[in-house]
Amino acid sequence: MSSRVRHWREAATVLLAAGGGGGGSSSSRFDYKVLLLRRSPRSAFLPSAHVFPGGVVDAADFSADWLHLLPPEGPLPLLLPPLRAGAGRAPLFAAERPELGTALPADVAFRICAIRETFEEAGVLLLVEAGEVASTSSAQGPARLLAPERLPPGPELAEWRRRVQRQPAAFLQLCRHLSCVPNLWALHEWSNWLTPVGRAGRGGRRYDTAFYLCCLGHGGPPEASHDRGEVTACQWSSPLEAIELFKSQDIWIAPPQFYELCRLYNFSSLHDLHRFGSERAVEGCERWMPVILVASDGHIQLLPGDELYPDDPDLTGERKPILTSNKKIEDLMKEARKLHRIVARDLHNVTVCVNIQPKYKHVNPLVVDSKVGNNADCNSRL
Numbered sequence: 229m230s231s232r233v234r235h236w237r238e239a240a241t242v243l244l245a246a247g248g249g250g251g252g253s254s255s256s257r258f259d260y261k262v263l264l265l266r267r268s269p270r271s272a273f274l275p276s277a278h279v280f281p282g283g284v285v286d287a288a289d290f291s292a293d294w295l296h297l298l299p300p301e302g303p304l305p306l307l308l309p310p311l312r313a314g315a316g317r318a319p320l321f322a323a324e325r326p327e328l329g330t331a332l333p334a335d336v337a338f339r340i341c342a343i344r345e346t347f348e349e350a351g352v353l354l355l356v357e358a359g360e361v362a363s364t365s366s367a368q369g370p371a372r373l374l375a376p377e378r379l380p381p382g383p384e385l386a387e388w389r390r391r392v393q394r395q396p397a398a399f400l401q402l403c404r405h406l407s408c409v410p411n412l413w414a415l416h417e418w419s420n421w422l423t424p425v426g427r428a429g430r431g432g433r434r435y436d437t438a439f440y441l442c443c444l445g446h447g448g449p450p451e452a453s454h455d456r457g458e459v460t461a462c463q464w465s466s467p468l469e470a471i472e473l474f475k476s477q478d479i480w481i482a483p484p485q486f487y488e489l490c491r492l493y494n495f496s497s498l499h500d501l502h503r504f505g506s507e508r509a510v511e512g513c514e515r516w517m518p519v520i521l522v523a524s525d526g527h528i529q530l531l532p533g534d535e536l537y538p539d540d541p542d543l544t545g546e547r548k549p550i551l552t553s554n555k556k557i558e559d560l561m562k563e564a565r566k567l568h569r570i571v572a573r574d575l576h577n578v579t580v581c582v583n584i585q586p587k588y589k590h591v592n593p594l595v596v597d598s599k600v601g602n603n604a605d606c607n608s609r610l
């Protein structure tokens with residue numbers, strides 16, 4: 229066993245975007261939709277929140293058995309494009325995990341985790357035929373799902389889903405049974421968020437979560453079904469629809485997911501989003517832990533690069549995890565020149581304000597709500 233003290237769990241999630249159905253409204257700015265899941269009100273972390281599919285990584289996601297999937301065809305080729313020299317490397321991708329023995333590289337294991345969780349939580353299987361792995365390339369455009377005739381009949385697939393929920397190692401058995409491989413190549417490293425200290429759920433739950441982008445073309449968004457347990461609803465929405473549902477208080481989206489939806493807002497076309505995400509991924513990313521600054525009339529989540537972001541943020545909560553000010557948000561905004569922050573005036577009045585250059589060739593979020601015009605220095609408005 230590792231002697232590492234664990235202050236958080238490691239997790240993976242996927243921004244699953246799908247288009248290509250040709251059935252989208254012509255008045256929509258977007259030709260794709262993104263999958264959001266509502267968490268159970270009984271969840272110990274983010275109850276009832278809308279999030280992307282995802283969850284905690286399991287030892288089975290790191291299993292060396294994945295390397296020998298599908299004998300006698302041979303080892304699963306690890307064809308993930310290498311990161312560019314000098315790329316950002318978030319700690320969860322670089323960590324040694326001696327407790328797992330000979331294990332898969334973390335950027336493969338976290339992809340398997342995200343794909344497994346998407347099956348468990350939404351019933352969507354992001355697999356590729358084993359025989360097609362060698363010719364799978366993101367340069368070909370958004371990914372395809374398996375043809376429906378390659379899947380087991382509905383009740384059998386539902387039983388596999390329950391088995392995987394009970395025992396994550398069953399996911400490898402399912403892939404073996406179908407002669408398929410998790411489509412690692414369809415997932416593109418996008419970002420990495422660590423739950424702020426002051427936002428731990430029941431039992432101190434915090435998550436260091438790898439966020440991937442996956443764009444699916446052809447045939448429109450696949451049917452997603454919740455599991456009546458951990459997840460109580462599934463919906464495909466354009467970034468604008470999701471943000472509007474949040475603003476109208478129909479749904480509540482946690483700040484990191486809100487930030488990422490505002491980034492997606494830059495892309496109205498699935499192909500542009502896919503091209504950007506797949507080409508940018510070789511730059512890697514860094515871990516972001518928001519630091520909470522409580523003001524007199526709301527709170528701000530400071531992000532790296534903001535002039536108020538601490539030089540030495542308290543990752544574990546042993547020093548000063550939450551900052552406080554007796555000033556109003558408006559004053560804290562007026563005084564600042566370098567902004568990278570999520571401003572929450574209340575639960576549903578949330579704005580991302582950023583005027584710094586994004587690192588790792590990323591894109592800044594767009595500010596979607598013109599009602600926040602009183603924020604002087606946000607980079608862009610709609």
Ligand SMILES: CC(C)(COP(=O)(O)O)[C@@H](O)C(=O)NCCC(=O)NCCSC(=O)CC(=O)O
Pocket residue numbers: 239240241273274279280281282283284421422423424427435437482483484485
């Ligand atoms: C995938 C999760 C880590 C959930 O794991 P689970 O299914 O419960 O095993 C999901 O929570 C997630 O995607 N988290 C990513 C980032 C994160 O930690 N978000 C929440 C931050 S706390 C917060 O924002 C609350 C607030 O500020 O009001």
Ligand SMILES: Nc1ncnc2c1ncn2[C@@H]1O[C@H](COP(=O)(O)O)[C@@H](OP(=O)(O)O)[C@H]1O
Pocket residue numbers: 268270271272273282283284345433456457458
């Ligand atoms: N029916 C249900 N209602 C609420 N939460 C559920 C549930 N079934 C499973 N869960 C919770 O979902 C989490 C598993 O999520 P994932 O597989 O995405 O990591 C676990 O949370 P904890 O790990 O917080 O206990 C588990 O307790």
Ligand SMILES: [Mg+2]
Pocket residue numbers: 281282283284345349458
């Ligand atoms: Mg989950």
